[in-house]
Amino acid sequence: MSTLLIRNATCVASMDAARREWKDASVFIRGNLVEAIGPAAELPQGADEVVDARGHLVVPGLVNTHHHMYQSLTRALPAVQDAELFSWLRGLYPVWAGLTPEMVQVSTRVAMAELLLSGCTTSSDHLYLYPNGVRLDDSIEAAAAIGMRFTASRGSMSVGRSQGGLPPDALVEPEDAILRDSQRLIAQYHDAAHGAMLQIALAPCSPFSVSRDLMRESAALARAEGVRLHTHLAENDHDVAYSREKFGCTPAEYAEALGWVGHDVWHAHCVKLDAAGIGLFARTGTGVAHCPCSNMRLASGIAPVRRMLAAGVSVGLGVDGSASNDGAHMLGEARQALLLARVGRALEPLGCDHGPAEMTARDALALATRGGAEVLGRRDIGHLAPGMCADLALFDLRTLAFAGGAVHDPVGALLLCASPQAAWTIVDGRIVVREGQLATLDLGPLLERHNALALQLAAG
Numbered sequence: 001m002s003t004l005l006i007r008n009a010t011c012v013a014s015m016d017a018a019r020r021e022w023k024d025a026s027v028f029i030r031g032n033l034v035e036a037i038g039p040a041a042e043l044p045q046g047a048d049e050v051v052d053a054r055g056h057l058v059v060p061g062l063v064n065t066h067h068h069m070y071q072s073l074t075r076a077l078p079a080v081q082d083a084e085l086f087s088w089l090r091g092l093y094p095v096w097a098g099l100t101p102e103m104v105q106v107s108t109r110v111a112m113a114e115l116l117l118s119g120c121t122t123s124s125d126h127l128y129l130y131p132n133g134v135r136l137d138d139s140i141e142a143a144a145a146i147g148m149r150f151t152a153s154r155g156s157m158s159v160g161r162s163q164g165g166l167p168p169d170a171l172v173e174p175e176d177a178i179l180r181d182s183q184r185l186i187a188q189y190h191d192a193a194h195g196a197m198l199q200i201a202l203a204p205c206s207p208f209s210v211s212r213d214l215m216r217e218s219a220a221l222a223r224a225e226g227v228r229l230h231t232h233l234a235e236n237d238h239d240v241a242y243s244r245e246k247f248g249c250t251p252a253e254y255a256e257a258l259g260w261v262g263h264d265v266w267h268a269h270c271v272k273l274d275a276a277g278i279g280l281f282a283r284t285g286t287g288v289a290h291c292p293c294s295n296m297r298l299a300s301g302i303a304p305v306r307r308m309l310a311a312g313v314s315v316g317l318g319v320d321g322s323a324s325n326d327g328a329h330m331l332g333e334a335r336q337a338l339l340l341a342r343v344g345r346a347l348e349p350l351g352c353d354h355g356p357a358e359m360t361a362r363d364a365l366a367l368a369t370r371g372g373a374e375v376l377g378r379r380d381i382g383h384l385a386p387g388m389c390a391d392l393a394l395f396d397l398r399t400l401a402f403a404g405g406a407v408h409d410p411v412g413a414l415l416l417c418a419s420p421q422a423a424w425t426i427v428d429g430r431i432v433v434r435e436g437q438l439a440t441l442d443l444g445p446l447l448e449r450h451n452a453l454a455l456q457l458a459a460g
């Protein structure tokens with residue numbers, strides 16, 4: 001089994017339960033697992049490869065809990081730059097209807113390249129559009145090619161406009177076909193083992209694009225097969241109004257009625273989760289993917305993250321789809337979560353209890369690492385300790401962004417200074433980003449093809 005030594009890092013932030021940080025420490029990796037962390041002299045000698053980590057901060061690989069990677073083809077489209085969620089969706093559905101298998105394969109590689117270069121080692125992706133022969137296999141193939149740990153979510157839409165839903169009828173699928181394909185994907189790909197590189201989740205898109213039946217059936221299938229459930233919930237005021245009008249209840253009540261709460265469920269956004277909803281999520285172990293940039297871009301609001309955490313809700317971070325962020329810098333997302341939590345508290349009617357300490361730099365890093373792992377149901381990633389997956393990101397503290405910051409506090413500077421690119425990203429013991437460059441594929445030709453496909457898609 002090959003071995004890799006990350007030697008003499010300025011700091012290793014383990015993000016374990018005690019948030020232990022080592023100064024001048026090394027990490028010894030055997031195969032795909034961390035074997036030991038500590039002073040280099042105390043670790044096994046003679047590793048197959050040694051990374052000189054002097055001047056670097058080592059953190060656990062970041063975990064992205066919500067994304068729609070195909071949207072990398074439709075970033076910053078002028079027609080929907082200033083739209084809120086529902087009109088943004090209505091504007092984009094007809095464009096996305098032209099999506100092809102090649103577009104999914106290429107855009108997923110691009111989205112993953114961006115994440116990996118920002119220190120992210122595990123991502124989920126929520127693909128809910130299957131026109132023109134697109135299959136979830138297209139995303140799965142991309143993750144394997146680039147070397148990213150992946151939770152592939154089999155999304156779906158089944159209620160078109162003629163049935164009172166939001167998407168055009170041409171983009172929805174029959175429910176029996178959705179469930180059949182879900183079953184096929186789980187059987188073919190889902191790996192529940194420690195260190196799994198690929199897991200499948202079932203993810204009907206949202207209460208305004210699928211039926212109650214499909215929500216219930218998906219939950220039953222997921223539980224029979226032992227996979228997780230994911231959807232969008234309580235994203236903005238219109239989303240809540242739709243729920244009240246169509247279902248006569250809040251989004252959280254709707255989720256509960258359909259069996260969509262529990263340790264095996266995570267919901268994206270939850271910007272408008274009310275106090276009862278927060279209590280419900282805490283009691284049931286239901287997770288939340290917090291997507292601060294997307295929530296700001298679409299003017300959806302500020303998710304009550306500190307209240308969720310105080311109540312005991314599991315919260316991870318998501319960059320969300322590339323058409324509503326429009327950047328997929330995972331570390332940047334953590335920085336935004338930190339800043340937005342502070343603003344959010346200050347805007348509350350009763351003022352601010354905690355001030356800026358509402359969310360500390362280390363709290364934000366915890367959301368982006370162990371929080372994400374919890375939300376994706378992974379016990380083998382999210383912090384660094386012997387026996388955990390060897391997923392690490394290294395940041396070079398000697399660069400401009402860190403000047404005058406890292407010398408005082410490398411971890412604080414990582415979150416508070418402008419978000420840098422990762423110098424090294426290691427996934428499952430394999431170097432995927434080496435000295436700031438993607439090591440598993442050639443980015444230049446990929447971007448050229450991606451941009452050509454983006455123009456083709458927009459032209460219709």
Ligand SMILES: [Zn+2]
Binds near residue numbers: 068320
């Ligand atoms: Zn989303």
